[in-house]
Amino acid sequence: MRRNWMREWYLAAGVIVGLVAPWPAGAQKPADFFRQNCMSCHTIGGGRITGPDLKGVTQRKDAAWLEKFVQNPKAAIDGGDAYAVQLQQEARGVIMPTIPGMNAEMAKAMIAFLDAESKLAKSQFAGGAISDRPLTAVDLALGRELFYGTKKLANGGPACVNCHTMGTVGGLGGGRLGPDLTLVYARLGGRKAVGAWLVAPATPTMQSVFRGAALQPEEILPLLAMVEDAARQGPAANQSSLVKFFVAGFGGLTLGLVLLGAAWRGRFKAVRRPLVHGGMRGEE
Amino acid sequence: MSAAANQLLLVVFPYVAMLIFFLGTIYRYRNAPFTYSSLSSQFLENQQHFWSLVPFHYGIVTVLAGHVVAFLLPRHILAWNSVPLRLYVLEISALIFGLLTLTGLIGSVIRRLTVPKIKIVTTSLDWHVFLLLLFQVVSGLYVAVFHPWGSSWFSAALSPYLWSLVKFSPDINFVAMLPIMVKLHIISAYTLIAMAPFTRLVHILVMPNPYLWRKPQVVRWYRRFVPGVS
Numbered sequence: 368m369r370r371n372w373m374r375e376w377y378l379a380a381g382v383i384v385g386l387v388a389p390w391p392a393g394a395q396k397p398a399d400f401f402r403q404n405c406m407s408c409h410t411i412g413g414g415r416i417t418g419p420d421l422k423g424v425t426q427r428k429d430a431a432w433l434e435k436f437v438q439n440p441k442a443a444i445d446g447g448d449a450y451a452v453q454l455q456q457e458a459r460g461v462i463m464p465t466i467p468g469m470n471a472e473m474a475k476a477m478i479a480f481l482d483a484e485s486k487l488a489k490s491q492f493a494g495g496a497i498s499d500r501p502l503t504a505v506d507l508a509l510g511r512e513l514f515y516g517t518k519k520l521a522n523g524g525p526a527c528v529n530c531h532t533m534g535t536v537g538g539l540g541g542g543r544l545g546p547d548l549t550l551v552y553a554r555l556g557g558r559k560a561v562g563a564w565l566v567a568p569a570t571p572t573m574q575s576v577f578r579g580a581a582l583q584p585e586e587i588l589p590l591l592a593m594v595e596d597a598a599r600q601g602p603a604a605n606q607s608s609l610v611k612f613f614v615a616g617f618g619g620l621t622l623g624l625v626l627l628g629a630a631w632r633g634r635f636k637a638v639r640r641p642l643v644h645g646g647m648r649g650e651e
Numbered sequence: 652m653s654a655a656a657n658q659l660l661l662v663v664f665p666y667v668a669m670l671i672f673f674l675g676t677i678y679r680y681r682n683a684p685f686t687y688s689s690l691s692s693q694f695l696e697n698q699q700h701f702w703s704l705v706p707f708h709y710g711i712v713t714v715l716a717g718h719v720v721a722f723l724l725p726r727h728i729l730a731w732n733s734v735p736l737r738l739y740v741l742e743i744s745a746l747i748f749g750l751l752t753l754t755g756l757i758g759s760v761i762r763r764l765t766v767p768k769i770k771i772v773t774t775s776l777d778w779h780v781f782l783l784l785l786f787q788v789v790s791g792l793y794v795a796v797f798h799p800w801g802s803s804w805f806s807a808a809l810s811p812y813l814w815s816l817v818k819f820s821p822d823i824n825f826v827a828m829l830p831i832m833v834k835l836h837i838i839s840a841y842t843l844i845a846m847a848p849f850t851r852l853v854h855i856l857v858m859p860n861p862y863l864w865r866k867p868q869v870v871r872w873y874r875r876f877v878p879g880v881s
Contacts, residue, residue, distance in 0.1 A: 467654050467657075467827055467828070468654065515733070515735060516729070516732070516733035517733055517734070519733075525729055525803065525804075525806070525807035526729075526733060528735075528800075528803075529729070529732065529800060529803030529804050529806075529807055530803070530804050530807070537735075538735050538736075538739060539735075539739050539742075539799075540799075541800075542798075542799055542800045542803060542804060543797065543798050543799055544798045544799075544804045544808075544829070544830070544833075570828055571824040571825075571827045571828050572808055572824070572825060572826070572827075572828050572829060574824060575808070575811070575822060575824040575825040576807050576808055576811075576825070609796060609797065609799075612742070612743065612746065612796065612799065613746075613796055615743045615746070616743055616746030616747050616749075616750055616796075617750065619743060619744070619746070619747030619750070620747055620750040620751060620754065623706070623709075623747055623748075623751050624706065624751070624754065627705050627706060627709070631701065631705065634701060642867055642869045643869055643871075646869050
């Protein structure tokens with residue numbers, strides 16, 4: 368009689384998950400939090416990027432409003448808060464994301480941090496300068512190599528094509544784990560904003576992947592040239608490359624099944640009988 | 652997915668799953684050693700069996716091997732994928748083996764539903780395993796098609812996440828914001844690992860590798876089968 372282990376499984380899983388479920392998240396210093404999550408869209412005294420310059424933000428709105436807003440910006444906009452809607456319009460429709468780890472305690476700490484940084488003559492987050500020189504064909508060629516990974520990034524980070532695609536990427540396209548970058552200039556607000564993102568990526572995934580492998584300043588302009596070129600050349604990548612990919616897979620599946628069928632075509636007649644007959648002949 | 656859910660399902664759960672796997676496999680081996688197999692139903696029906704067993708196992712073994720290689724040698728995979736044609740060849744091959752897995756799995760479910768002798772020996776726990784495996788394979792294929800290129804971003808983001816678990820220094824940030832289907836695929840994999848000791852999946856640990864090189868054996872009955880005589 369076979370034993371059914373389902374009861375043991377549920378019991379073991381339930382008990383252990385129940386025991387370890389309370390799992391406290393570690394607290395983070397406000398400056399580290401800002402570096403990881405905010406500086407790709409905001410400066411403190413360096414002017415607007417995608418979001419507003421946060422120097423003196425505590426003078427513009429009171430602490431209670433700020434605390435509530437940063438914990439859930441979308442809720443404030445959806446709730447019709449006039450100032451939140453204005454912020455979204457000024458950011459060309461980009462909604463500030465709810466940052467993982469942002470809670471009431473962190474919101475209070477961040478506001479105190481912004482207040483203190485605003486009082487400094489120059490904040491450490493005043494923003495780095497992305498060159499505004501015209502981008503050349505040489506930049507574009509180098510940008511393509513870096514984007515595809517045919518030229519390795521100096522600090523060993525993975526190439527953009529692994530997770531991102533653009534309208535100008537040929538073949539079966541680039542990756543689609545992250546967003547299509549064709550129109551990222553329009554989305555984030557131009558060279559300065561996209562450059563700031565490349566200096567300090569705002570998503571946890573990119574932060575982790577590029578930790579210890581930050582892009583070099585001389586790699587950022589060529590990548591921006593690639594993005595600018597894609598935006599100039601036309602629409603975002605379409606779904607046709609996915610269809611081609613799936614059709615290729617389905618064709619391979621059909622071929623695979625035919626090969627498996629052919630390889631074992633004699634499976635019902637060619638194994639046991641010859642062995643038995645061979646054995647009987649051996650006995651005679 | 653909230654921060655707490657991420658911590659629970661992507662940090663705590665993998666450790667729980669591995670603990671259950673190690674303790675469970677040892678417990679079962681000591682207490683019910685003769686159940687430590689795939690509990691094959693080949694002798695009960697072996698015509699439909701071929702079209703489920705063969706595509707499924709060729710598919711899943713290859714796909715699993717691919718995951719293991721990307722985990723162990725992420726930089727080599729990224730280097731291979733730095734030429735687009737090589738990337739596409741790798742990804743299409745992986746998709747083909749994933750589709751073979753799904754074909755075999757569907758074949759297996761149909762066989763267990765339609766062949767009376769097989770249906771009788773299929774327990775509710777088996778159906779749980781089939782359901783989870785189906786989810787695992789379908790979510791994997793969804794991710795392969797709609798979030799390409801998995802071989803690359805697995806190497807760049809998932810491999811370091813898994814290594815952070817191995818080193819007991821979990822870093823959730825690699826995976827916290829990944830698309831929901833990717834996360835469900837990961838969580839479902841942990842669930843399968845945790846269930847393995849209590850199901851027929853345990854046969855992964857006792858693969859009859861010597862079958863590949865041992866001499867063929869003839870299985871002989873001492874008497875002929877006579878209808879109506881047991």
